[in-house]
Amino acid sequence: MIGIDAAIANSFRRILIAELPTMAIEKVLIANNTSIIQDEVLAHRLGLVPIRVDPRLFDYLSKNDQPNEKNTIVFKLHVQCKSGSPRITVKSDALKWLPNGSELVKETRNAASDSSSKPETYTYFSCSQETIxxxxxxxxxxxxxxIIIAKLGPGQVYFTCFCLFQKLLIKHVKMADHALGLEKISSRAKCGA
Structure with missing residues (x-):
């Protein structure tokens, strides 16, 4: 793009980035978090972990669709650091893929009245993703x-969360995980007369 205006070149760059489909965390369901890290910070850090998967293998999730094996990937993060144990570093390899969907049960108002039925989870997979x-x-x-997600000290017992990855088209470039860039800012200050 030599010889064209910088604004036009930037427009092309932003269009190309926005139209690139990506698998990104849409929801983080935190069942229990007794660590010092706030739920929002934990969800943000999980959103920065790239997943090795081809987005072309998945469908887009529209507003009317339910999460299923064709449009959602579910990961579970369950880490414990009991009292008396040394500090542990939680890394991205602690994320475990759940090919059968979420294990987290939805809370319903009439759950006590119908205890014979199977509990409803956040995702319903008709078949395991392992069989694809x-x-x-x-x-x-x-x-x-x-990739370091968190550090847990003794007594910060554990956290359990479920990450739902879904195929998305980015609405704004600032939300694109593949649009990282680096800008070097250098400033020079002189002291004295």
Missing amino acids: PEFVKNPIIPKYPD
């Missing part, structure tokens, strides 16, 4: 296993 041929040889895992 594309995932038999390539299970879904974090792309980099050594």
Whole structure:
């Protein structure tokens, strides 16, 4: 793009980035968090973990769709640091893929009245994602296993959360995980007369 106006080149760049489909965390359901990290910060840090999966294998989730095996990936993070144990570092390899969908049960008002039925979870998978041929040889895992998510000290017992990854088209470039850039800002200050 040599010789064109910078604003036009930037417009092309932003359009290309916005039209690139990505698998991103849409929801983080935190069942229990007794760590020092706030729920919002934990959800944000989980959103920065890239997942090794081809987005072309999944469908877009529209407003009327239910999360299923064709449009959602579910991960579970369950970590414990009991009293008397040394401090542990929670890394992205602690995220465990749940090919059968969420294990977290939805809370309903009439749950006590109908105890004979199967409890409803946040996702319903008609078949396990492990049986899909594309995932038999390539299970879904974090792309980099050594990304630090949190550090837990003794007594910060555990946290359990479920991450729902869904195929999205980015509405704004600031939300694109693949649009990272680096800008070097240098300033020079002189002291004295």
